[in-house]
Amino acid sequence: DVKVTQSSRYLVKRTGEKVFLECVQDMDHENMFWYRQDPGLGLRLIYFSYDVKMKEKGDIPEGYSVSREKKERFSLILESASTNQTSMYLCASSLKATGYTFGSGTRLTVV
Amino acid sequence: DAKTTQPPSMDCAEGRAANLPCNHSTISGNEYVYWYRQIHSQGPQYIIHGLKNNETNEMASLIITEDRKSSTLILPHATLRDTAVYYCIVRVGVGGSQGNLIFGKGTKLSVKP
Numbered sequence: 001d002v003k004v005t006q007s008s009r010y011l012v013k014r015t016g017e018k019v020f021l022e023c024v025q026d027m028d029h030e031n032m033f034w035y036r037q038d039p040g041l042g043l044r045l046i047y048f049s050y051d052v053k054m055k056e057k058g059d060i061p062e063g064y065s066v067s068r069e070k071k072e073r074f075s076l077i078l079e080s081a082s083t084n085q086t087s088m089y090l091c092a093s094s095l096k097a098t099g100y101t102f103g104s105g106t107r108l109t110v111v
Numbered sequence: 112d113a114k115t116t117q118p119p120s121m122d123c124a125e126g127r128a129a130n131l132p133c134n135h136s137t138i139s140g141n142e143y144v145y146w147y148r149q150i151h152s153q154g155p156q157y158i159i160h161g162l163k164n165n166e167t168n169e170m171a172s173l174i175i176t177e178d179r180k181s182s183t184l185i186l187p188h189a190t191l192r193d194t195a196v197y198y199c200i201v202r203v204g205v206g207g208s209q210g211n212l213i214f215g216k217g218t219k220l221s222v223k224p
Contacts, residue, residue, distance in 0.1 A: 004154075035214075043155070043214035059213075090154050099145065099157030100212060 003027075004103040006091050012109045019078040021106050023091030029101075031094045032074035034058075034066065036087040037105075043090065049074055081110045115199045120219040123193075129186040131218050133199030136180040143202045144175060145212065146184045148195040148220075155198065155214070158184065189222045196220070 007022035025032065033048040035058075045058030047066040055066050063085060067075040074093075078085055086109050092100040116134040123129040135144065145160040159166055159173045161182070166173045172185040186193055198217040 033212075042216050045213070092154075099160060100147075100155075101157065102154030105152075105154050 004091055004093050004101050006089075006103040006106050008106050009104065010107050010109075012111060013078075013081050015082060015110055017078075017081045017110075019081045019108070019110075021076040021078075021089055021091075021108070023074045023076070023093075023103060024072055025074075025093040025101070026072065027093070027095075027101075028071065029093035029095050030071075032068065033092040033094075033100070034064075034074065034076045035090045035092065036060070037090060038087050046076065081108075083110050086110045115201055115215055117197075117199050117215065117218045119216065120221070122221050122223060123186075123189045125191060125222055125224050126188055129189040129193065129220060129222070131184040131186075131197050131199075131220065132181065133183070134181045135199070135201050138179050138201050140179075144173065144179075144182050145200045145202055146171070146173065147198045147200065147212075147214075148193075149198070149217070150192075150195045158197075160202075189220075191222050191224065194220060194222045 004025045013019050031050050034046040035043045037043045044060050046060055046064050047058050049055045049068045052071050065077045089106045091103045094100040143160050143162050146158040147155040149155045158170050159168055161173045161175050175182045196217040196219050198214050200212045
């Protein structure tokens with residue numbers, strides 16, 4: 001089975017900190033995605049990548065950046081964390097036209 | 112982009128079939144219908160997807176109407192562990208990439224003993 005591993009399950013950071021959320025997949029998938037999930041708003045796409053060093057903005061990229069230096073790793077960066085970025089962050093990967101595999105999520109709290 | 116409409120919640124008795132409907136009346140000819148579910152505090156889990164024909168796998172069956180404007184996910188023998196939010200999604204193509212998924216609010220399925 002494909003595994004998508006997110007480095008932290010829970011994270012607490014201070015306002016203004018630079019935050020790195022790491023995601024690794026082990027099945028050579030081309031596509032990787034970062035979503036955030038908030039009550040009442042569902043899952044919203046932040047960024048996605050369909051190849052190494054390629055990235056595309058999703059619906060809510062403001063305040064975030066991403067890095068994909070290796071195929072298996074897709075990092076989400078909060079340049080200066082703010083309280084409105086407190087959320088559940090979900091990483092996913094996929095091959096062409098197949099289902100996405102999600103990680104277990106990172107619950108980030110910014111205080 | 113095609114949007115989907117699902118009932119916000121449904122109940123099902125344990126051991127019975129759960130039939131979850133989804134309307135996607137503006138779907139384009141090359142867009143797939145995907146179903147995911149999310150159990151509390153976990154990431155979404157892929158269930159099944161289809162284009163035109165009905166599909167079946169070890170988890171569920173997907174019935175797509177001939178005009179492709181609606182579909183039904185069937186869990187043939189629902190168990191308590193099937194209690195989750197079920198998302199019906201139409202896959203959006205983005206340029207030359209493989210597209211991304213847009214999640215709506217889904218249907219909260221409660222399987223009761």
